[in-house]
Amino acid sequence: MRVYLLVFIAIIFGIETASCQDFIVKNNDEVLRGTIKGTDYFSVLISANDETDMVLPAKDIKNFFWNGNTYLSKGFATGKNLEYRFVKVLALGKVNLYAFGGEKLMPVQKQKRVRFSPSIGIGAGTGGYSGMGLGGGVSIGGGRNMPERPAGAPVIRYFIEKPGAGPLQEIPIKAITDESKKAEVKTILLQKLGDKPSVKEQVEATTSLNTKEVTELVDAYNKPLF
Numbered sequence: 123m124r125v126y127l128l129v130f131i132a133i134i135f136g137i138e139t140a141s142c143q144d145f146i147v148k149n150n151d152e153v154l155r156g157t158i159k160g161t162d163y164f165s166v167l168i169s170a171n172d173e174t175d176m177v178l179p180a181k182d183i184k185n186f187f188w189n190g191n192t193y194l195s196k197g198f199a200t201g202k203n204l205e206y207r208f209v210k211v212l213a214l215g216k217v218n219l220y221a222f223g224g225e226k227l228m229p230v231q232k233q234k235r236v237r238f239s240p241s242i243g244i245g246a247g248t249g250g251y252s253g254m255g256l257g258g259g260v261s262i263g264g265g266r267n268m269p270e271r272p273a274g275a276p277v278i279r280y281f282i283e284k285p286g287a288g289p290l291q292e293i294p295i296k297a298i299t300d301e302s303k304k305a306e307v308k309t310i311l312l313q314k315l316g317d318k319p320s321v322k323e324q325v326e327a328t329t330s331l332n333t334k335e336v337t338e339l340v341d342a343y344n345k346p347l348f
Contacts, residue, residue, distance in 0.1 A: 215344030
């Protein structure tokens with residue numbers, strides 16, 4: 123009986139461990155499991171099966187799960203080009219809210235071969251886990267040739283989208299949103315969330331308009347009526 127109990131505990135522990143493991147979903151739907159060591163939002167560094175370090179660019183990835191957070195690959199317009207970046211999901215549903223920046227790749231300790239998986243295709247969804255909506259008009263910066271950013275993590279920027287109602291749009295919120303930006307934030311929220319009366323009232327009444335509050339407003343909008 124004791125042996126069976128130990129086996130049962132081992133199975134449960136194994137399931138919990140697997141469910142918490144980091145993973146990456148490539149464009150060809152291949153799932154790569156291991157330990158993710160960092161992302162600079164242009165690439166992600168993973169120790170595949172905890173053995174081989176690989177740096178994978180955003181253009182080859184659909185999404186990845188790391189530290190309890192989901193990151194999606196989204197297209198951003200940079201001049202005449204479309205370049206892919208990772209965004210952290212803050213809210214997902216009829217309206218999506220994302221964060222970009224604030225982290226960096228952990229440098230590889232040992233010189234190892236860096237492999238890049240080929241891009242098989244680009245999903246054409248509308249903001250879900252398999253979709254990569256195009257962010258026309260949103261500019262992040264110039265191109266990249268190196269897998270790591272310069273020293274210092276980038277400033278966090280936030281983006282909101284309502285799939286089927288226009289491209290990805292930057293929303294100037296912070297932990298403490300600048301007073302000079304609050305009117306713009308409120309206008310954007312009313313455009314995206316204003317067709318739900320209860321949420322519209324909350325937007326009109328709020329004064330903080332910080333990251334936490336805006337995330338809660340988007341979550342409230344995404345909740346079903348019944």
